[in-house]
Amino acid sequence: xxxxWLQRSCGWRQTRRGGLLTALDSNFDNCSVGVxxxxxxxxxxxxxxxxxxxxxxxxxxxxxxxxxxxxxxxTNEINSVSIxxxxxxxxxxxxxxxxKQGCGIITNNSNMSIxxxxxxxxxxxxxxxxxxxxxxxxxxxxxxFYDNTYKGITLNGNSFSAIEDxxxxxxxxxxxxxxxxxxxxxxxxxGNTFNAPEIGRASxx
Numbered sequence: 001x002x003x004x005w006l007q008r009s010c011g012w013r014q015t016r017r018g019g020l021l022t023a024l025d026s027n028f029d030n031c032s033v034g035v036x037x038x039x040x041x042x043x044x045x046x047x048x049x050x051x052x053x054x055x056x057x058x059x060x061x062x063x064x065x066x067x068x069x070x071x072x073x074x075t076n077e078i079n080s081v082s083i084x085x086x087x088x089x090x091x092x093x094x095x096x097x098x099x100k101q102g103c104g105i106i107t108n109n110s111n112m113s114i115x116x117x118x119x120x121x122x123x124x125x126x127x128x129x130x131x132x133x134x135x136x137x138x139x140x141x142x143x144x145f146y147d148n149t150y151k152g153i154t155l156n157g158n159s160f161s162a163i164e165d166x167x168x169x170x171x172x173x174x175x176x177x178x179x180x181x182x183x184x185x186x187x188x189x190x191g192n193t194f195n196a197p198e199i200g201r202a203s204x205x
Contacts, residue, residue, distance in 0.1 A: 020044070020046055021035070021037075021046040021047075021048070022046065022047055022049075023035060023047070023049070023051050024049050024050055024051065025049075025050050026051040026052075027051065027052045028051065028052070028053045028054065028072070029054045030055060030056060030057060030059065030070075031070075032059055032061075032063045032064045032065075032069075032070060032071070033064045033065070033071045033072075033073075033074050034053045034072045034073060035048060035072070035073045036073075036075075036076075037074070037075040037076065037081060037110075038076055039076055039078070040077070040078055040079070041077065041079055041135075042079065044079055044080045044081055046081045046082075047081065047082045047083070047084070048081075048083045048084075049083075049085050049086065050085045050086065051086045052086065052087045052089070053072035053073075053086065053087065053088045053089070053104070054089055054091060055089065055090040055091065055092070055101075056091045057092060057095065058095060068103055068106070069100040069101075069102055069103070069123075070090075070101075071102070071103045071105075071106055072102070072103065072104045073105045073106070074105075074106050074107075075105075075110040075112065076108045076109070076110070077108065077109045077110060077135065078110040078111070078112070079110070079111050079135060080111055080113075081110070081112050081113075082115075083105060083113070083114045083115075083117065084113070084114070084117065085115075086118075087117070087118045087120070088102075088104035088105070088117065088119050088120070088122060088125070089118070089120040089121060089122075089147075090102050090120065090121040090122055093121040093147075093148070098123060098150060101122055101123040102122045102123060102124075103122060103123060103124040103125075103127060104117070104124065104126060105117075105125070105126045106124075106128075106129075107126075107127070107129065107138065108128075109129065109130055109131055109135050109136055110128075110135065110138075111136070111137045111138070112138055112139070113138075113139045114126060114138060114140045114141075114143065115140070115141045115142050115143065117143045117144070118146070119143065119145045119146070119152075120146055120147040120149060121148055121149060122149045122150070123150050123151065124149075124150070124151045124154065125143070125145045125149050125151065126138075126152070126154070127153075127155075127156075128153075128154070128155045128156065128161070129157060129158070130157040130158035130159060130184070134159075136157065136158040136159055136161070137159065137160045137161055138155070138158055138162070139161070140153060140161070140162065140163045140164070140166065141162065141164045142164075143166045143167070144166070144167045145166065145167065145168045145169065146167075146168075148170075148171045148173070148176075150176055151175075151176070151177060151180070152168050152170075152179060153166070153178065153179045154180050155180070155181040155182070155184045155187070156181075156182050156184070157182070157184060158181075159184065159186050160185075160186040160187075161184065161186075161187055161188070162188040162189075163187065163188070163189045163190075164189075164190050164192070165190075165191040165192065166178075166192045166193070167192070167193045167195075168192065168195065169196070170194065170195065171196065172196065172197050178194050
């Protein structure tokens with residue numbers, strides 16, 4: 001159901017016992033972590049759709065993950081969650097150091113579908129970490145990264161993931177990129193669009 005979360009450590013947190021979350025047409029404003037999923041290996045049916053994750057000012061307190069700052073959605077060892085049609089935006093990026101401008105989605109050893117979202121003026125759009133080939137598969141399709149989101153999509157050790165039909169608007173800032181993969185295998189990267197003042201950057205390693 002629609003909800004409005006304001007200046008909290010975490011808007012919603014799933015415990016190890018599992019559970020079902022459907023966030024629809026909701027606002028998460030200045031939450032250190034908007035939604036957090038903790039380990040749950042059964043196939044899940046949770047979804048986050050048509051919701052806004054907004055950053056407007058520095059966090060009043062200590063962040064849940066002090067080295068990362070604001071995070072829209074964080075998942076840890078989750079099997080099957082869909083995140084579609086949401087907006088992750090820093091409305092006041094000039095108030096933050098670059099690496100504190102916020103992260104849209106961070107996944108750790110999770111299978112997920114991430115599609116048709118907008119990422120604006122963040123430090124990181126989507127970041128995935130994977131150690132298990134069977135539980136690090138991401139489908140990242142049809143997302144938009146603009147307003148100088150510094151690092152679009154970053155995959156670290158993910159396997160059999162797809163990065164398709166995403167749009168990136170980049171700046172000329174050092175280290176700015178659209179797609180960066182490290183120690184990831186079986187990837188499908190196709191149909192993406194990169195726009196920049198000089199040249200689009202899609203780096204894979």
